[in-house]
Amino acid sequence: MEENRILEVKNLQLSFQLDVGTNHVIRDISFHLNRGETLAIVGESGSGKSVTTKAILGLIDDNGAVEEGSILFRLNKNGKEEIVDLLHSTKSFMQKNIRGSKIAIIFQDPMTSLDPTMTIGNQIMESMLEHKLVKSKKEALERTRNLLDLVGIDHPDKRMKQYPHQLSGGMRQRIVIAIALACEPDLLIADEPTTALDVTIQSQILELIKDIQKKTGVAIIFITHDLGVVANVADRVAVMYAGKIVEEGLASEVYYDPRHPYTWGLLSSIPSLDGKEEEILSIPGSPPNLIHPPKGDAFAYRSSYALAIDFEEVPPMFKVSETHFVASWLLHPDAPKVEMPDVLKKRLNQYSHSKEV
Amino acid sequence: MSTNNVILEVKNLKQFFRVDRKTTTRAVDDVSFKIFEGETFSVVGESGSGKSTLGRTLIRIYDGVAGEVEFMGKKISGKLDKETKHFITTNMQMIFQDPMASLNPRKKVLDTVAFGLDVNKLVSDPVERKNKVIEVLKSVGLSEDHINRFPHQFSGGQRQRIGVARALVLKPKFIIADEIISALDVSIQAQVINLMKKLQRELGLTYLFIAHDLSMVRYISDRVAVMHLGHIVEMGTVDDVYNHPMHPYTKSLLSAIPHPDPDSEKKRKRFVYDMSTIIYNDSHMVQLSDTHSILTTDKDFELWSKGDYSLSLK
Numbered sequence: 001m002e003e004n005r006i007l008e009v010k011n012l013q014l015s016f017q018l019d020v021g022t023n024h025v026i027r028d029i030s031f032h033l034n035r036g037e038t039l040a041i042v043g044e045s046g047s048g049k050s051v052t053t054k055a056i057l058g059l060i061d062d063n064g065a066v067e068e069g070s071i072l073f074r075l076n077k078n079g080k081e082e083i084v085d086l087l088h089s090t091k092s093f094m095q096k097n098i099r100g101s102k103i104a105i106i107f108q109d110p111m112t113s114l115d116p117t118m119t120i121g122n123q124i125m126e127s128m129l130e131h132k133l134v135k136s137k138k139e140a141l142e143r144t145r146n147l148l149d150l151v152g153i154d155h156p157d158k159r160m161k162q163y164p165h166q167l168s169g170g171m172r173q174r175i176v177i178a179i180a181l182a183c184e185p186d187l188l189i190a191d192e193p194t195t196a197l198d199v200t201i202q203s204q205i206l207e208l209i210k211d212i213q214k215k216t217g218v219a220i221i222f223i224t225h226d227l228g229v230v231a232n233v234a235d236r237v238a239v240m241y242a243g244k245i246v247e248e249g250l251a252s253e254v255y256y257d258p259r260h261p262y263t264w265g266l267l268s269s270i271p272s273l274d275g276k277e278e279e280i281l282s283i284p285g286s287p288p289n290l291i292h293p294p295k296g297d298a299f300a301y302r303s304s305y306a307l308a309i310d311f312e313e314v315p316p317m318f319k320v321s322e323t324h325f326v327a328s329w330l331l332h333p334d335a336p337k338v339e340m341p342d343v344l345k346k347r348l349n350q351y352s353h354s355k356e357v
Numbered sequence: 358m359s360t361n362n363v364i365l366e367v368k369n370l371k372q373f374f375r376v377d378r379k380t381t382t383r384a385v386d387d388v389s390f391k392i393f394e395g396e397t398f399s400v401v402g403e404s405g406s407g408k409s410t411l412g413r414t415l416i417r418i419y420d421g422v423a424g425e426v427e428f429m430g431k432k433i434s435g436k437l438d439k440e441t442k443h444f445i446t447t448n449m450q451m452i453f454q455d456p457m458a459s460l461n462p463r464k465k466v467l468d469t470v471a472f473g474l475d476v477n478k479l480v481s482d483p484v485e486r487k488n489k490v491i492e493v494l495k496s497v498g499l500s501e502d503h504i505n506r507f508p509h510q511f512s513g514g515q516r517q518r519i520g521v522a523r524a525l526v527l528k529p530k531f532i533i534a535d536e537i538i539s540a541l542d543v544s545i546q547a548q549v550i551n552l553m554k555k556l557q558r559e560l561g562l563t564y565l566f567i568a569h570d571l572s573m574v575r576y577i578s579d580r581v582a583v584m585h586l587g588h589i590v591e592m593g594t595v596d597d598v599y600n601h602p603m604h605p606y607t608k609s610l611l612s613a614i615p616h617p618d619p620d621s622e623k624k625r626k627r628f629v630y631d632m633s634t635i636i637y638n639d640s641h642m643v644q645l646s647d648t649h650s651i652l653t654t655d656k657d658f659e660l661w662s663k664g665d666y667s668l669s670l671k
Contacts, residue, residue, distance in 0.1 A: 044542040169404075198403035198569065203613040203627055225543055228572075228615040232622035251619045269547035270617055271576035280576060282547030286512040351618045 001072050001083055006186060006219050007033040007056070012069035012087075014055060021291040025051050027243035028068075033187070038213065038220040040230035040251075042266070043240035046287050049223045052240075053189045056221075057103060058086060058094035075102060076186060101131045104180035108192040110172035114164040120175055121160025124148075128182045147178040150215065152208060170201035174208065181212065191223045206233055228270055231255060236323070239263050242288050242298035248317075249324035256348055258340065259326040261303045268344040281341055297329065305330060305338050364531060364563050365392040365415070370424035370434075372407075372414045384410040386587035386637070387424075392563060394530075399566040399574045401610070402584035408567045411584070412533045415565070416451050417442075429530065447477060450524035454536040456516035460508040466519055467504040470494065473527045489526060496559075497522045497552060514545035521552065525560075535567045550577055571614050575599055580648070583607045588637050593649035603661055604651045605630035630666055 001008050014026040026048045033039050043049045054060055056071055071086040075097065086098065107113040115123055124147060125140040134140045141160075148156035151174040164172055173193065180188055190209065194202040210233050213220060224230050230237065230251075237254040239247040239262065247260040258264055265283040285302040288294050294301055300310035309329050318331035330338050339345065372385040384407040392398045400408045414421045417433065426434040433445055450473075453459035460469055470490045471480075480486040491501050497518040508516055517537060524532055534553065538546040550573060556562060568574050574581060575595055582592040583606065591604040602608050605628070612628035640652045653661065660666070 044544060199571065199613040200403065200609055203615070206615075207627075226615070227543075228617045231615060231617050231619045232625075234619070255617055255619050265544055267617055269544050271572045280547045280550065282551050283544035284548070286514055286545065287542075351621070 001074065002032075004034050005032050006035050006074050007221075008072040009052070009056070010070045010072070012052070012055065012071065013067040014051060014060070014069075015065055015067060016061070017063045017065065018291070024290045024293050025064075025243055026055070027290075027293060029240070029243070029245050030069075031238055031245060031248065033219050033221060035186075036213070036217045036219055037235040038222055038233050040222045040224060040234035040237045041240055042224055042227055042230065042237060044225055044287055046242075046290070047240040048243040049240050050191055053105065053191055053221060053223060056086060056189065057099055057105060058089065058091065059099075073098070073103070074186075100127050100185075101133075101183040102185055103187045103189065104183065104185040105189040105191060106173075106176050106180050106193045109196045110169060110176045111164065113176055114172060116164055118163075119160060120162055120164070120167075124160075124175070124179050124182055127179065131183050133183055143182070144178075147181060150181065150212065151175070151178045152204075153178075169197055170204060173197060173201075173205055177205075177208065177212070181216070181218075184216070185218060187221070188218045189221045189223070192225070193222075194229060195224070195226075202229070209233060226270075227255075227266055239266070242293065243290055244298065244327065246299065246328065247326045249320070249326075253321065253324040256351065257320075257324070258344075259320060259324075259331060260299075260328045261305045261330070262299045264340045264344055265302075268341055268347070272347050272350070281343055297327070307335060362394040363391045364394045364429060365565075366427045367391070367415070368425040368427075370411070370414065370426060371422045372410050372419060373422050383587045385414060385421075388584075388587075388589050389424075389642075390582055390589060390592060392531075392565060393579075394563055395557075395561055396579040397557065397564040397566055397577055399568060399578040399581045400584055400589075401568055401571055401574050401581060403569060403610075405586075406584040407587040408569075408584045409535055412451065412535050412565060412567050416449055416533055417445060418451075443477065446473070447527050448529050449531045449533070450527060450529040451533040451535060452517075452520045452524050452537045455540045456513065456520050457508065457540075459520060460516060462508055465505050465507060466490075466494070466499075469508075469519065470504075470523050470526055473523065477527065479527070490522075493522045493526045494519075496525065496556065512545075513541050514548055517541060517545075517549050518552065521549075521556070525556070528560075529562070531563045531565070533565045533567070536569070538573065539568070539570065546573070553577065571610060583610065585632070586637065588640075588652055590637075590652045591650070593645075597646070597649035601649070603645065604653070605635070605661070605666055606632060608666075628666075 010030050012026050012029050016023045016025055041049045066087055072083050073086050075082050075084050121144055124144045128134050128140055128143060134143060144160060145156045148159060153159055153174055194205050197205060222230055222233060234251045237251050238245050241262050247254060247263045254263060258267060268281040269283060271280050283302055288298050296312050297310040297315050300306035307329050315327045315329045317325040317327050319325055329335055368389050370385055370388045374382045374384055376382055388411060400411060402408045413419050415426060421434055424434060429448060431444060433441060467490055470493060471486050474480045474486060474489060480489060490504060494503060499518055538549050541549060557564060566577060578595050580594050581598045582589045585606045591598060591602065591607045598607060602611055608628045609630050616622055639654050642650050643653055643658055644650045
């Protein structure tokens with residue numbers, strides 16, 4: 001693994017055994033995460049984005065089977081670094097050395113991820129005591145105070161004695177973030193952390209996550225279904241569709257120079273705020289059933305840009321730049337030249353225009 | 358807005374819920390507005406603003422505590438006789454947020470959609486009933502083959518189409534759409550919104566669109582009302598509210614909308630205002646133009662109209 005990488009997922013294939021057949025949820029994905037950066041994984045429900053993070057944490061249900069691949073993680077143990085394969089580690093190793101301490105996760109709904117019968121303070125201190133990061137209760141209290149301060153909660157001593165139901169939704173999500181940060185993890189996974197929140201609270205939480213990354217240098221995987229939400233926080237973006245990564249690149253590349261028809265569709269189905277005359281383009285149909293994954297490019301069946309080969313062969317990752325990769329036959333040198341939809345083109349022009357002003 | 362006929366007029370509507378002996382939630386607190394025929398009037402606000410309660414009170418799922426509602430020239434608030442109830446159900450329909458929760462899982466699509474026809478005894482002939490259902494299903498982009506299926510056999514977007522079909526089968530004039538796209542995936546949201554626009558064009562429907570997604574609201578609406586803590590704090594055309602917002606709550610909502618544009622996002626300053634400094638009880642509606650109004654006190658209005666929002670910052 002390259003020196004600056006903290007996580008590397010290689011050729012991951014994962015399926016779940018169901019009554020009706022085998023559900024091929026993750027179909028050969030590879031990506032990496034550098035130290036201190038934020039990778040946004042964007043996709044619709046059923047695209048496999050949440051399962052990917054569960055695989056990283058070793059939380060795959062019993063009916064799930066890893067068919068192939070590896071997840072390499074740079075484990076920093078008392079200053080010594082070693083590389084471990086999380087996919088092939090034992091449950092107790094994951095519990096003791098990885099989950100909660102080195103890799104932490106924030107879930108979507110703060111109410112269901114907090115214990116309603118435990119005070120805020122005890123919930124934050126639980127994992128640092130469990131992982132023996134602090135020597136005494138006093139030290140734990142001190143650390144909790146600092147954490148609450150970090151996530152922007154006033155009167156830490158008063159808050160520590162309160163229960164989750166006494167706090168607002170935005171406050172609760174701040175607490176969840178504080179718990180995730182309690183053991184100073186090297187990797188933070190945020191699984192739709194703002195989806196259950198109101199817009200004004202959402203923007204506060206996004207600012208907070210950015211701020212925390214600046215202060216602690218933690219690497220972040222940000223899972224979302226909304227490309228709008230992560231524009232502000234992501235360094236790189238990976239777009240997932242039907243268990244595959246279809247486009248991956250720097251945020252500027254994916255937002256300003258998208259190449260995959262699915263990314264075009266996602267971007268143009270967000271109405272712009274500048275004009276109302278334009279129409280929003282919808283993506284026809286719905287995502288495929290992965291018990292019988294479609295042959296070739298899974299998106300071809302919903303795309304008006306599909307080529308004949310899309311229905312036959314799975315497209316490889318074509319390289320657009322050193323950092324930008326797209327899985328679409330449209331990028332093959334022999335493919336007919338296809339432009340993105342006019343609506344999207346116009347909008348991207350507006351963006352670049354507003355940049356000059 | 359094609360015509361200026363008022364289809365719905367709401368005057369000083371109030372809806373309170375008693376929580377316990379000491380506390381009452383004033384979910385909708387003295388709200389007045391008009392909706393014109395053929396337009397889309399949207400109510401936006403965050404959770405707890407009272408926007409859904411407003412919709413439910415209008416269609417009489419709840420009985421309002423006080424105030425008057427006039428719909429197509431008829432009073433539909435207070436006690437209702439049988440005839441008025443029938444008038445409301447046939448002319449006003451509602452589409453709900455979660456299509457899975459609002460469709461009966463044990464009923465076939467045919468029976469779900471035809472339910473309105475059945476209870477109002479509008480058809481007697483089973484063939485006519487079926488034909489009416491097929492016709493309305495086709496108008497929402499579903500086909501004849503779907504009538505004998507159950508809700509779980511459909512995708513989320515299709516289910517919401519069934520919800521739309523059920524609302525349309527009685528040929529209503531007015532539809533309340535309560536967060537109809539927030540449970541759907543982004544790519545499916547646009548499908549449903551485009552369908553709603555198409556139906557409005559073809560059938561001349563009037564919509565009350567309740568939502569928290571401000572960018573979708575801008576796209577679909579003619580006029581917008583912003584709700585906060587049970588009050589309409591700002592109301593106007595889309596241009597008024599989005600391009601010339603004056604109320605600090607509207608300003609903070611607008612500044613919180615995320616854009617899919619990384620460069621401008623990184624530079625963007627959010628508008629923050631301490632809402633606890635606003636006392637709505639002392640406020641009254643001030644007309645800024647023929648179409649644009651805000652809820653404010655005289656003192657705040659003087660400051661806000663000069664662009665001074667510093668009061669909350671100390």
